[in-house]
Every structure is written in structure tokens, then in C-alpha cells.
Amino acid sequence: METRKMAIVYLILGIAIGSISPVIENVFLLFSILIGFYLLTLIPLLNKSKDSNKIKTLIADGLSTYLFTWIIIFLLISNIFA
DSSP: HHHHHHHHHHHHHHHHHHHHHHGGGHHHHHHHHHHHHHHHHHHHHHHHHHHHHHHHHHHHHHOOOOOOHHHHHHHHHHHHOO
């Protein structure tokens, strides 16, 4: 159940950040926002879970879900408005 909630949160977060990313022209600011939001949502997840193998799995799955969703939405929106 925890994995599903995490996947939904990172999916929504990836869509939200991906939809505002084409507006941001500074690459450093874009990646700072991208990594910053991921780390902010990762802190409560690490405090909640105690099993180290589960934490590693959640971090890897969450990061991949977040980044893939972000890049798909970013490319879709930037190609639509280009």
C-alpha cells in the first residue's frame, strides 16, 4: 500500500513540475526545483520507514517514476507550444 501511495504522489508531482518546466528558462533553477521537490518529499518517507531494503526500493522507484513522468510531460508540453 505504501508503494502505491508513493507512486501516486510522485506521479502527481512529476506532472505538476513537468507542466511548469517549459516556462522556466534557467536550467539551474529548473533542476534545482526538480531535485528540491523530490528531496522534500523524500524526507518524510525516510522517517516513516525503518527497513533499509524497502527504503532503497522506494527511493529508486520513486525517483524513476518522478523523473520519467517529468520528462514525458515536459517534452509533451514543450512540443505542443513550440
